[in-house]
Amino acid sequence: MAWKLHGDGNVVSQDEIVLPEERLSWIRTIGFGAQHVVAMFGATFLVPLITGFSPTATLFFSGIGTMLFLLITRNQMPSYLGSSFAFIAPIMAAKAAGPEGDLSRASFGILATGILFALIGFIVTKTGTGWINALMPPVVMGAVVALIGLNLAPAVKNNFMSNPDHPNSTPIALITLGAILLITVLFKGLIGRLSIVLGVFVGYIAALLYGAVDLEAVEKADWFGLPEFHTPGNPFADPTLWGLLPAFLPVVLVLIAENVGHVKSVGLMINRDLDPLTGRALIADGLSTVLAGFGGGSGTTTYGENIGVMAATRVYSTAAYWVAGIFALSLSFSPKVGALINTIPPGVLGGVTVALYGLIGLIGIKIWIDNGVDFSKPVNQFTAAVALIVGIADFTFEFGSVIFNGIALGTISAIVVYHLMSGITKLRK
Template sequence: MAWKQHGDGKHVAPDAIVLPEERLSWPKTIGFGAQHVVAMFGATFLVPLITGFPPSATLFFSGLGTILFLLLTGNRLPSYLGSSFAFIAPITAALAGGPEGDLSRASFGILSIGVLMAIVGVIVQKFGTGWINALMPPVVMGTIVALIGFNLAPAVKNNWNATENSGWVALITIVSVLLITMLFRGLIGRLSIVLGMVVGYIAAILFGEIDFTAVKEAAWIGLPEFHLPANPFSDPALWGLLPMFIPVVLVLIAENVGHVKSVGLMINRDLDPVTGRALLADGISTMLAGFGGGSGTTTYGENIGVMAATRVYSTAAYWVAGIIAILLGFCPKVGAVIFTVPAGVLAGVTVALYGLIGLIGVKIWIDNKVDFSKPINQFTAAVALIVGIADFGLTVGSEANPIVFNGIALGTIAAVGVYHLMRLAAKVRGGEPVVADPVVTGGIVVNADDK
């Protein structure tokens, strides 16, 4: 893989940017790659920590997925594929319905979403994104993303109350996250989640909440903890899990489309033709993760922030980051340390993190100027959010092969159904158009200080 060297390879002029096909000197490039690993690490390891998936396999497949993404997009779109938080709720529901410690059911759901994402990528590559916008205009897309975040609120409360000291540890963690966010700029400010967890972790040690026995026993070098997904042909009940996972596809689409548009704006290029490839790459990456025991992947806003701050968009740095992540996957001691993080620290982080996931949906509304004075937008969001946040449930089919719809699945159905039903009614009535042509954007947030 060849990159053209930018300038002297050592410096970037204040008004210049390093384009995807360029690189700095290799020592500088390795440094930027390590910076991307730091930026992605906190969010990527949080998913296995919350769900119980092996951190080693998750890191391995995130690195492998990143390299695959770069290959399939022809090194034109810099991105890191880290663990997607959108999978947390359906994974949790899938684990609750099976034997304790059995991750294979959830892996089947992840694998299925990867297949569906890859199909969407092929369709988008051939026909564009117009059909996505028609099916899920911004009010629908924003609502679905929002309810996925808010649906996880009860999990935060459970972690907050897990032990006698969990509440205090959680409070110390969230206050640390907030103070670091406000007091520091640049990379430190963007790493407030990770650094807040470090402060909370130290507090948990002082409270006697952490047992390091597993860390001492873990080897420094070893294979990632791979496992296969459950077989739906020998256990047909697995097909009933899919309604809980399918809404995740909509979030992944929004994140990938938003990533493509964000990077295109920052480097002043039209990258829309790469959107289909990006979706296909994320789909294949998620398929591989589901097949081998990792978490589903998505493009990462954390790394967008690093690029915005440094003005270095070189894909060479992402190759370095992917390789480092793969190597970390072969260190079982890293996974053992991750699993020592107690419930209180998780509660402190997720009380903000899950809310921020919900607010990405709100940002989609704002970015696309959704008019909530119109009843069609009001009822689409209102009905779906209540169904999702209350976590309504519905089970259909036989007792042996049930199909389970949780709050996220039912909320998604409600958002799409209410919107299109009311739009059809408006057309029958002969009223004015209910929405303008929609353009769905992602939920990328870049600190003002980094612009």
């Protein structure tokens, strides 16, 4: 892989951008790659911390997935693949339905989701995205994305509120949340964009002062070692695993929305039509998620945090993302890093997730706004209303060994209500 040197490799003037096929000097490229690692780190490590997955395995597949994405998109699409928050709800449901501490069931769900996602990517390369828009118009897509974030609200409460095992969770959560909000409004540029990870740092310091952090495992952990991999469950040996799919597969809709949005955003910023790369982006993210499912990592997605870094620096070089992927891969071989991440207490998680999960919900609302969804129309009103209540209340329905949770039922509700009401309306005209 060869990148054309931009100018003298040292300076980017205010009216210039560094294109994907260009790079600055390697010293500066390494610096920009390190910025992308910092930008992704806060969100990427939160998923294994919340779900119980291995932080080192998650970092490993995040780095591998990023490099795979760059290869499949032919180095034309700058992107970092970090942990997807859309997987948190189905992972928690899978854990609750199996033996305590068993993550193989959730890994099977991630693997199956990745396979479906990659298949959709292959179809999109041949047919385009028109059929996706027909099946899931913006009102449906927005409702599904919103309910996946809001479905997690009860988990936020459990971490936020103090209890006998964690008596200081509430004050720690409030300090963490307050730090995130203050950093967001007081600082601009990269610092403001890193408000989540910096807020976690402030909350962690508060937790240390409250005596809520146990560092014994960090002291015992080795500096270097293999990531903590595990294999997915076998659905042929345990048929109950098939019952997890209704909870996991709707996540594909979120991943599609995030990837399509990423392609369009980058295209606008560098003034190029990157839509022809959409299918390749979906395939790459799908295969990355498949690898993660095989080895015990979290499912991946393109990261808005890193789009923010590109917008702030005007450097879109894929060379910087290769550096970021190598950095993440290197960190995954330090058990001490994984042990340190696992010491973050529930109070800090409660503070960060009360904002984070709400923001996931707002992404769905943003889809409605950006696409001008008209809520004066009853079909749009009832599509969103029914889906959101079903998802937030976490309705469940058992059909034999298959259990449909709130995410699956909310997704089905949105699609059925929209197309049923639209179809009847058209017949009456």
